[in-house]
Amino acid sequence: MSAATIDTVPVEETVVVKNWKNTIIFGVLALVALLLVAFKAPHNDVTFRLSDGITWANIPNLTFSATAFGWIAILVLLAIAALSAVQMNSGKKLGKGLTAVFWVFFILFILVWAIGSAKSSEVSLVNLLSGGLALSIPMIFGSMGGLLCERSGIVNIAIEGQLLFGAFSAVLVGSITHNPWAGLLAAMLGGVLVSFLLALFSIKYIVDQTIVGVVVNVLVSGLTGFLFTRVLQPDAQNLNSAPKLPSFEIPVLSQIPVVGPVLFNQSVLVYLMYIVVALIWFALNKSKWGLRTRAVGEHPKAADTLGVNVNRLRFTNVLWAGAVAGMGGAFFTLVSVSSFNADMTAGQGYIALAALIFGRWKPMGALFASILFGFSLQMQFILSILGTAIPAEFLAMLPYVVTILAVAGVVGRSRGPAASGQPYVKG
Amino acid sequence: MSTANSSVPLDSAASVAQSATTLGTESQPTPSTPNPQMQEHEKPSLFTRIAGGGIGLSIGAMVAALVVGGLLIAITDPATQKAAGYFFARPMDTLSAAWKAASEAYLAMFRGSIFNYEAKSFTKAIYPFMETLTVATPLILAGLAVAIAFRTGLFNIGAQGQIILGAIVSTYVAITWQLPLFIMLPLIVLGGILGGGLWGGLVGLLKAKTGAHEVILSIMLNYIAVNLLLYLLKTPLLQRPGNTNPISPSFEDYAIFPKLFGHSFRLNWSFVIAVLAVIFVSWLMNRSTIGFRLRAVGANPHAARTAGISVASGYILVMVIAGALAGLAGSAQVAGTERVLTTGVAASFGFDAITVALLGRSTPWGTFFAALLYGAFRAGGVSMQVETGTPIDLVLVVQALIVLFIAAPPLVRSIFRLPDPSKPKKKKASSKAVAEAK
Incomplete structure (x- = not known):
């Protein structure tokens, strides 16, 4: 369902429409930026604290006028939008680099504008980035779980359920054993359990995969909610207070200015995330398993002809996906807080799915898209502390609006794995 | 739910034309039910059609979901857990406690949704049904x-x-x-x-x-x-x-x-x-x-x-x-x-x-x-x-299970040993038809 319904517009039409669409989006965004500065100019200078704690070199704080930066950013945005229009007129496409520059500048612009409009405008960059990275952990693991499924041809809407059940199993086992590692293992197993349901119904019983995913999410939400009220809450002391996963600094590396504390002074789950993402990227692109997985996701019949057992490979991949997404679930109860609450994943599984599509079904793309979402979550927290003039609700909306723009503008053209969502029946 | 892979949109005119001709005669592809036309062709017995067809499946799915929900209530019931502590000495205690927990919850649900037989006046008795509506x-x-x-x-x-x-x-x-x-x-x-x-x-x-x-x-x-x-x-x-x-x-x-x-x-x-x-x-x-x-x-x-x-x-x-x-x-x-x-x-x-x-x-x-x-x-x-005191989240579990069971007819049939209205060979064909229709 997912892949197939995307490309329902004839190809000849789409080429023209899509490209203009990007130009239009650029133009509108540049205009929005212009209006924001023209009518609601930030009144403060923005200060970024660059070095918190011990680093090799103490970098002085970065202070500049938010309004001045705003105008510079607007010039860049307008220039790229205009260039895009000119290019389009002569039938060429805008380079990938310039598109990236546009988005980076737009995000920076919003960031600086928002901070500059706040009551207090001094922000620790390290805090902003490292908090954002930590918050993106469940979404990264979730989108990796989604990736493993989708690249082998199974739509995984059940990421939300995998995260939630992972969080639940983690706190239960972690509290009973007083061991966060056991909790982490349980989170993975919990994710696998949810995955098993997804795989069983979508592969064995050939039920529509999107439907199974949604229903499994409802099931997990009900089940964990029921068990939480009935089992965890009455005995919260023993069943709902897991020890946290340790966090530590990596010596030397964590001393690098800015980057060090952001990347190398984190919870152990973050380091595991580096390993998992690297492993998935390597395995998918460089190993025999990866080739087979991609073949099964793009053209299962061809893979079958060459002797790959399509449904068995899909089944095991879906189970692996559950283990990965389950690790993301552990973030909620073993890193963020140490107790479970009903529906505590709050739709992050769906955001992970969006990140996966935003990242064009590629490990690195999904990684950065997830980080973007985590970053915007952290922005909300920081801005609410700074006392911003913008209503918090609009800040909360921003990532979703950006996703819609991205999905409609940039990603609409790119396709998911061709066979994603289609059951494979031999013969 | 949608069509086959469409990376070859317009040039494969033959296949498109073919689907166009089948379009008029094709019945609605409902999620994962056996093709109704298939059943008409074969004319299985009335019992087989009722028991194995839509109605039997729906009832079977509901019963199975309620049973799972009941088990969930029973397992998490403190009284049942206590009785399970001496299960091997007096197993009936556990079973009766489990039955009591589950049946009381479901009876309360019935009283709250269809007809409150404990109510004093007729208005109060049918109040639950009005509430349901x-x-x-x-x-x-x-x-x-x-x-x-x-x-x-x-x-x-x-x-x-x-x-x-x-x-x-x-x-x-x-x-x-x-x-x-x-x-x-x-x-x-x-x-x-x-x-x-x-x-x-x-x-x-x-x-x-x-x-x-x-x-x-x-x-x-x-x-x-x-x-x-x-x-x-x-x-x-x-x-x-x-x-x-x-x-x-x-x-x-x-x-x-x-x-x-x-x-x-x-x-x-x-x-x-x-x-x-x-x-x-x-x-x-x-x-x-x-x-x-x-x-x-x-x-x-x-x-x-x-x-x-x-x-x-x-x-x-x-x-x-x-x-x-x-x-x-x-x-x-x-x-x-x-x-x-x-x-x-x-x-x-x-x-x-x-x-x-x-x-x-x-x-x-x-x-x-x-x-x-x-x-x-x-x-x-x-x-x-x-x-x-049974958390209302149980309802979500039962709802989700019903849909899952209904979506997978073979599963419900094997649980309740219901007859299959279509023969195995035909069943495969029909499930394929459904798969293609998606």
Whole structure:
């Protein structure tokens, strides 16, 4: 369902429409930026604290006028939008680099504008980035779980359920054993359990995969909610207070200015995330398993002809996906807080799915898209502390609006794995 | 739910033409039921058809789901756990405790949803059933919103946001204008249609024009709607004067649906609107030209396009209609039972609606009865929670299990040893047909 319904517009039409669409989006965004500065100019200078704690070199704080930066950013945005229009007129496409520059500048612009409009405008960059990275952990693991499924041809809407059940199993086992590692293992197993349901119904019983995913999410939400009220809450002391996963600094590396504390002074789950993402990227692109997985996701019949057992490979991949997404679930109860609450994943599984599509079904793309979402979550927290003039609700909306723009503008053209969502029946 | 891989859109004319010819004769691809035509060809015995066909499967799925739910209640029941401590000494203790826990919960649910046989007066006895109908009203409307999109090949996960937008516009109308009831009510209903229709239409428009995936679009629009509601409830536009909580002013009497059977029951005229909506959708999808086009788009977009039907306008149109239906659910909530707009206006109706539409197999009347069933679960779940302390989340588990079981007929058949209406060979063929139809 997912892949197939995307490309329902004839190809000849789409080429023209899509490209203009990007130009239009650029133009509108540049205009929005212009209006924001023209009518609601930030009144403060923005200060970024660059070095918190011990680093090799103490970098002085970065202070500049938010309004001045705003105008510079607007010039860049307008220039790229205009260039895009000119290019389009002569039938060429805008380079990938310039598109990236546009988005980076737009995000920076919003960031600086928002901070500059706040009551207090001094922000620790390290805090902003490292908090954002930590918050993106469940979404990264979730989108990796989604990736493993989708690249082998199974739509995984059940990421939300995998995260939630992972969080639940983690706190239960972690509290009973007083061991966060056991909790982490349980989170993975919990994710696998949810995955098993997804795989069983979508592969064995050939039920529509999107439907199974949604229903499994409802099931997990009900089940964990029921068990939480009935089992965890009455005995919260023993069943709902897991020890946290340790966090530590990596010596030397964590001393690098800015980057060090952001990347190398984190919870152990973050380091595991580096390993998992690297492993998935390597395995998918460089190993025999990866080739087979991609073949099964793009053209299962061809893979079958060459002797790959399509449904068995899909089944095991879906189970692996559950283990990965389950690790993301552990973030909620073993890193963020140490107790479970009903529906505590709050739709992050769906955001992970969006990140996966935003990242064009590629490990690195999904990684950065997830980080973007985590970053915007952290922005909300920081801005609410700074006392911003913008209503918090609009800040909360921003990532979703950006996703819609991205999905409609940039990603609409790119396709998911061709066979994603289609059951494979031999013969 | 949609067609096969379409990276070769127009040049494979042969296959498109072939699907175009089958389009006219093909029955609606309902999710994972054996092809009904297949059964007619074979003429199995009446018992086989009833036991193994739709009705038997639905009942089987319900029984299986309730049994699993009962086990869940029993396992987590403290008394049962205590008795299980000496299981090997007196096993019957455990079993009777388990039976007691589960049956008491389910009986409380029955009393809270269908008929309260312990009540003193007739009004009190049928109150639960009226409550079921009341709770079912938004589910019927939102369920239709999901079902109609399903039939057109779209997965409308955004009923949540559409309900919210409908409720926002309805509330704005209700608290801004002061007109007689017979003018206000149509305006409020229109507001719901407008708000929901816009929100749904946005999904359809973006999907049709840019090819973005409707699931992602509607998930994002759900979150945007939630935040928009939060924001508006803090502005003078919707916030109750002199209040700091996100809550709207109460609706006056001239701005709410009148009660249907007097003031003893909460049931109001929005239920009638829901029934009318079912009839309208039933006519639209089965009898009208527009419905035929929409179904054609849902069955096979390529064939539909070849036959001269605009797929893009089909997507936009169906999402406007779906959004309008969900928006109506929002009106029914604020002007029916709640009489006020809060952040919890959409509750979990948007997601319940998906399971309702699935259980009703995306047909209007199927959705209607599925919504009644879920309404009964909801209404009964409340009294189950109050009377026996069993968390209402159990209802979600049972609902999800029913849909899962119904979606996988072979599983239910093997649990209950039901006969299969089609022979094994035919069964394979029919399941393949369903798979292809998706």
